[in-house]
Amino acid sequence: MPELPEVETVRRGLAPALVGRRFARVTLRRPDLRFPFPARFAKRLTGARVEALRRRAKYMIADLSSGEALVLHLGMTGRFRVETPVDAEEPGGFYHEVPPHPAHDHVVFEMEAGPTVTYNDVRRFGFMTLLPLDRLEASPPFAGMGIEPLGPELDGARLAALFAGRRTPLKAALLDQRLVAGLGNIYVCEALFRARLSPEAPAGSVATPTGRPKASAKLLAASIRAVLEEAVAVGGSTLRDHAQVDGSQGAFQERFRVYDREAEPCVTPGCRGIVRRLVQSGRSTFYCPQCQPIRPLKAAAES
Structure with missing residues (x-):
């Protein structure tokens, strides 16, 4: 499973493609990953602007203009691909390389005036959900979570x-x-x-x-x-x-x-x-x- 540095690396790679952009279209190619997607997941994202992309432990959190937070977890095999009209990039490589197969492209985010971000997950242990932004820290999985090891509180x-x-x-x-x-x-x-x-x-x-x-x-x-x-x-x-x-x-x-x-x-x-x-x-x-x-x-x- 990707650990904190790997998740932070992916977050930094995704930020330029997402932050400041709106979701123009969201396509789900299956009804679930590890868990079912929230009700009206694609519709709730469409039109929302990504205000920030941050990390909490091994989770990525996109703060949305809609007042919700898109929570992303890579699970064991989750990976993102960023495609523009001229090229395609993937946040990272592999120690034991296993090329991604299009059959495992489960979620496609088409960003307004920007790239397409595709989530690929062979084992489908990753998940995505939407939570109220103002109650995020009190909601699972963040409720009761410990201190950040890269935060100032660790000494x-x-x-x-x-x-x-x-x-x-x-x-x-x-x-x-x-x-x-x-x-x-x-x-x-x-x-x-x-x-x-x-x-x-x-x-x-x-x-x-x-x-x-x-x-x-x-x-x-x-x-x-x-x-x-x-x-x-x-x-x-x-x-x-x-x-x-x-x-x-x-x-x-x-x-x-x-x-x-x-x-x-x-x-x-x-x-x-x-x-x-x-x-x-x-x-x-x-x-x-x-x-x-x-x-x-x-x-x-x-x-």
């Missing part, structure tokens, strides 16, 4: 406050969308490696008994931000079905330090460790046992 103090007293593994806490919204498996593995923290350490181990941040909390917050900003700058990781708008391939997978590098030497200078993989909650975790020693639960909690 060591906030992480310590969120994780204090929690004995769930640190990696699981970082993937909990009710705490920090938008973090996914790849970037959590990479951030934990940079922060030299065990993925199995209790989440509360980054906070003092009174909930104040330890140095590890501050380092983890800085590592999360650095990893995400670096990934966004190079277009994400483009794993499997993720794609950018302009057809270029994201390059962050070339910078992985531990993710998908099982049995390879650790990249830390002077470290003789070998990257290992373990399974946590059904997901692969990659780490260096030398740089990120997995300590016993009690010892990690007291450190």
Whole structure:
């Protein structure tokens, strides 16, 4: 599934085609994706102008002049294609390239005096919906969503406050969308490696008994931000079905330090460790046992 940097990359690629333009025509080639489209979906969009295109966690949100918000989620294989009379572009390329097939073009947005934007989704795990703009944060899926990892609220103090007293593994806490919204498996593995923290350490181990941040909390917050900003700058990781708008391939997978590098030497200078993989909650975790020693639960909690 595309993670936050991939969604942000797609958002940036779509913005020039959508923002400031009205939907001249919307064509649905099936009644649903993961969920059925809202009632009168095409009609409610037609004529509305896109005032802004933003991101919340792994969702894209188009603020509309109609007072509604068009919420877009890529699911596992969703991708957009932008076509003009002279060329066609796609936000991104692929780590494992699978060319899109026209049979999976499910939604077509024809923009007024502008390009055509087509949504293609092989597995149809993505979805689109319309929500009242003034009640967006109180509506599913945004109600109860955690802080933005690229927002100003993410720092060591906030992480310590969120994780204090929690004995769930640190990696699981970082993937909990009710705490920090938008973090996914790849970037959590990479951030934990940079922060030299065990993925199995209790989440509360980054906070003092009174909930104040330890140095590890501050380092983890800085590592999360650095990893995400670096990934966004190079277009994400483009794993499997993720794609950018302009057809270029994201390059962050070339910078992985531990993710998908099982049995390879650790990249830390002077470290003789070998990257290992373990399974946590059904997901692969990659780490260096030398740089990120997995300590016993009690010892990690007291450190």
